[in-house]
Amino acid sequence: xxxxxxxxxxxxxxxxxxxxxxxxxxxxxxxxxxxxxxxxxxxxxxxxxxxxxxxxxxxxxxxxxxxxxxxxxxxxxxxxxxxxxxxxxxxxxxxxxxxxxxxxxxxxxxxxxxxxxxxxxxxxxxxxxxxxxxxxxxxxxxxxxxxxxxxxxxxxxxxxxxxxxxxxxxxxxxxxxxxxxxxxxxxxxxxxxxxxxxxxxxxxxxxxxxxxxxxxxxxxxxxxxxxxxxxxxxxxxxxxxxxxxxxxxxxxxxxxxxxxxxxxxxxxxxxxxxxxxxxxxxxxxxxxxxxxxxxxxxxxxxxxxxxxxxxxxxxxxxxxxxxxxxxxxxxxxxxxxxxxxxxxxxxxxxxxxxxxxxxxxxxxxxxxxxxxxxxxxxxxxxxxxxxxxxxxxxxxxxxxxxxxxxxxxxxxxxxxxxxxxxxxxxxxxxxxxxxxxxxxxxxxxxxxxxxxxxxxxxxxxxxxxxxxxxxxxxxxxxxxxxxxxxxxxxxxxxxxxxxxxxxxxxxxxxxxxxxxxxxxxxxxxx
Amino acid sequence: xxxxxxxxxxxxxxxxxxxxxxxxxxxxxxxxxxxxxxxxxxxxxxxxxxxxxxxxxxxxxxxxxxxxxxxxxxxxxxxxxxxxxxxxxxxxxxxxxxxxxxxxxxxxxxxxxxxxxxxxxxxxxxxxxxxxxxxxxxxxxxxxxxxxxxxxxxxxxxxxxxxxxxxxxxxxxxxxxxxxxxxxxxxxxxxxxxxxxxxxxxxxxxxxxxxxxxxxxxxxxxxxxxxxxxxxxxxxxxxxxxxxxxxxxxxxxxxxxxxxxxxxxxxxxxxxxxxxxxxxxxxxxxxxxxxxxxxxxxxxxxxxxxxxxx
Numbered sequence: 149x150x151x152x153x154x155x156x157x158x159x160x161x162x163x164x165x166x167x168x169x170x171x172x173x174x175x176x177x178x179x180x181x182x183x184x185x186x187x188x189x190x191x192x193x194x195x196x197x198x199x200x201x202x203x204x205x206x207x208x209x210x211x212x213x214x215x216x217x218x219x220x221x222x223x224x225x226x227x228x229x230x231x232x233x234x235x236x237x238x239x240x241x242x243x244x245x246x247x248x249x250x251x252x253x254x255x256x257x258x259x260x261x262x263x264x265x266x267x268x269x270x271x272x273x274x275x276x277x278x279x280x281x282x283x284x285x286x287x288x289x290x291x292x293x294x295x296x297x298x299x300x301x302x303x304x305x306x307x308x309x310x311x312x313x314x315x316x317x318x319x320x321x322x323x324x325x326x327x328x329x330x331x332x333x334x335x336x337x338x339x340x341x342x343x344x345x346x347x348x349x350x351x352x353x354x355x356x357x358x359x360x361x362x363x364x365x366x367x368x369x370x371x372x373x374x375x376x377x378x379x380x381x382x383x384x385x386x387x388x389x390x391x392x393x394x395x396x397x398x399x400x401x402x403x404x405x406x407x408x409x410x411x412x413x414x415x416x417x418x419x420x421x422x423x424x425x426x427x428x429x430x431x432x433x434x435x436x437x438x439x440x441x442x443x444x445x446x447x448x449x450x451x452x453x454x455x456x457x458x459x460x461x462x463x464x465x466x467x468x469x470x471x472x473x474x475x476x477x478x479x480x481x482x483x484x485x486x487x488x489x490x491x492x493x494x495x496x497x498x499x500x501x502x503x504x505x506x507x508x509x510x511x512x513x514x515x516x517x518x519x520x521x522x523x524x525x526x527x528x529x530x531x532x533x534x535x536x537x538x539x540x541x542x543x544x545x546x547x548x549x550x551x552x553x554x555x556x557x558x559x560x561x562x563x564x565x566x567x568x569x570x571x572x573x574x575x576x577x578x579x580x581x582x583x584x585x586x587x588x589x590x591x592x593x594x595x596x597x598x599x600x601x602x603x604x605x606x607x608x609x610x611x612x613x614x615x616x617x618x619x620x621x622x623x624x625x626x627x628x629x630x631x632x633x634x635x636x637x638x639x640x641x642x643x644x645x646x647x648x649x650x651x652x653x654x655x656x657x658x659x660x661x662x663x664x665x666x667x668x669x670x671x672x673x674x
Numbered sequence: 675x676x677x678x679x680x681x682x683x684x685x686x687x688x689x690x691x692x693x694x695x696x697x698x699x700x701x702x703x704x705x706x707x708x709x710x711x712x713x714x715x716x717x718x719x720x721x722x723x724x725x726x727x728x729x730x731x732x733x734x735x736x737x738x739x740x741x742x743x744x745x746x747x748x749x750x751x752x753x754x755x756x757x758x759x760x761x762x763x764x765x766x767x768x769x770x771x772x773x774x775x776x777x778x779x780x781x782x783x784x785x786x787x788x789x790x791x792x793x794x795x796x797x798x799x800x801x802x803x804x805x806x807x808x809x810x811x812x813x814x815x816x817x818x819x820x821x822x823x824x825x826x827x828x829x830x831x832x833x834x835x836x837x838x839x840x841x842x843x844x845x846x847x848x849x850x851x852x853x854x855x856x857x858x859x860x861x862x863x864x865x866x867x868x869x870x871x872x873x874x875x876x877x878x879x880x881x882x883x884x885x886x887x888x889x890x891x892x893x894x895x896x897x898x899x900x901x902x903x904x905x906x907x908x909x910x911x912x913x914x915x916x917x918x919x920x921x922x923x924x925x926x927x928x929x930x931x932x933x934x935x936x937x938x939x940x941x942x943x944x945x946x947x948x949x950x951x952x953x954x955x956x957x958x959x960x961x962x963x964x965x966x967x968x969x970x971x972x973x974x975x976x977x978x979x980x981x982x983x984x
Contacts, residue, residue, distance in 0.1 A: 202941075203755075203938060205755070205942070206757070341757065344757050345757055359930075360756070360758075360763075360766060361756075361763075361766075361767075361930040361934075361935075362755075362756065363928065363930055363934075387839070387928070388928060389837075389838050389928045390925045390926075390928060390934070390937075391818075391821075391822075391838075391925055391926040391927075391928075393822045393825070393926075394821075394822065394825055394837055394838050394926050394927065394928065397822070397825045397826060397829060397830050397837045398829075398837040398838060400830050401829050401830045401833050401836075401837050402833075403829075403836060403837055403838075403839075519941060549941060549943075
């Protein structure tokens, strides 16, 4: 026994290794234990934690390309708008927010009366100058805004409490457009670094902190809020958990209360799922420009017949959505044509038409994004490609990161590139009218890949019509015509959803980035 | 020894230079960064102005020179994702990844060596076969799968640890465990094989025949001889963790280290951040390899002699 002990002591290499391992383990434990807190230690019922897949980018709501996470965090919560959308029994309505009243002055001008006695979170008074400044910043050509805001020309302060907002088209729904324009203090853009890393507004929540990795952000209730105190949560925490499975696990373990961007099949395992009808429709933009494979109407009709939209809803989205029935706007959007059926799935007919056109065996390009619409977007894209390939065409599918997908696909014409034959995208109508769809897909220009004179004339007429009732009819006529010309392949009107804990309540909207945390509650938070 | 270290440092610098040039060439091949950095609806004029202001339209060699001279000063530019100097974001992330890798290595060595020794000493018996079976499974389990299984087991079903995030010791356990499962599997086989070959050496037979107890025999002869292969596989694993393993694990466990940073940088086309991340990851791997090579020579004089004569 003695001999053994001596042998071990003499084995200095082993002793060193053992010592290194032991010391490392102790140091790691002590260092780690001293720096952290239990995930549940600070959890209160008046705190809601929500998780998303990707980190925050810039926080500049006025002029930068702000991502979904940034919008969900700030818009309507920290930074407010002139009007606010509400949902009751699935019906959208617009109510006063920073504006107390509004009226249409002429076809392309709206006047907003502003709320008095409102302050920004930095203590400065809110007024017409701030509204005019914010709208003008959004209207700048260099501002990267949602396509629904391209119609804004600018704003002018009429007096301290009145602002006129002008549009570049006849706009009977100006109050809807203004529900997505953030209002920030005048001169906010002067310090670009500041605008990208923080935000100041008039909302019920104040941005307390953003982690250096932009993977955690905290909102706290703001005591200086002008409105009635209806907020049930004193703290709202955003976390980034990139992995879908880990996000669901965090929800099930109670670490988080809300998980966004889960794949539909994972939703089934969630304690509860909140849903809302989306104002977007998943479409395939067809390159119908002269010389393209689908410049011919019959060829476009054939691929419309080829897509099995019912299967996309049932098999890809697990029932979270409805078939689009041949139109790029959903039922709740002005311009939707009740009764229009489009091109019902008929593979036999599609195959024959492709053959009759002499396109069997022809290779067509299709472009989709890998990270714009999550896993379900990739699955949808691949399913649609398989449907079209079943007609006898050969589909060369290209999946690109969102930035390249936008530049090389959506903006291909603007970038002097040949647009892909088929381009997968979600067409949005967050203002609840067909205007953005008509502007982006039917007006000849840098984006649209069909340039049909009658379709463009119909779209122009609808966009320039000042009368709301007539505008609705013109929108419908254009949607009907687009269907006849098989200008796009509308596939699915998806449902927005969020997986939540059983005791969480809240409202989702047609635009998935729209969230008002003052409408949410966790458990017994009152 | 000093000459050897100097030689390795020079070859390391050359490797770093090649990595930098490769990153530069790849990003040049992808086109003008302006069109990707600027808003999607920027006009051609705006893109041109931005390009000129940032030197993207300068001659290629001039840009390369500027890029390399910046890299020497660790100035890779400002990260568009983080809105801060790219090197700062990387230097913040590296200690977190090292903490994760270190915890994983500790677990790998402790468990892998123990099980490997056990298997080696019980060759062809039930215990050996069971350990080998477990080792084979561990070595072939992908990290993204084992990570999720650990989360489900120990954060959801039996909520001992958090599912993800960065903070105290409890946040470290599951990612380190998930990261160490495959190398544990590999290390078991390496140690087992080392023990088998050493146990058959004449000196080992003599030692045992002289009546040395099994414990003393293992401690004085077997483990000492097995150190080199352990460190060898440790070096490979550390490199694998620094380059690839952390990317998967950090994303599953939302661990804000260099792996997650790299994914974000690539997703958002952040050239500065990609350059800084790759540069630092390469430098780390080179430093690890150099340190481990020096450790080899301390542990096994034959390696030093071979190198000196080579």
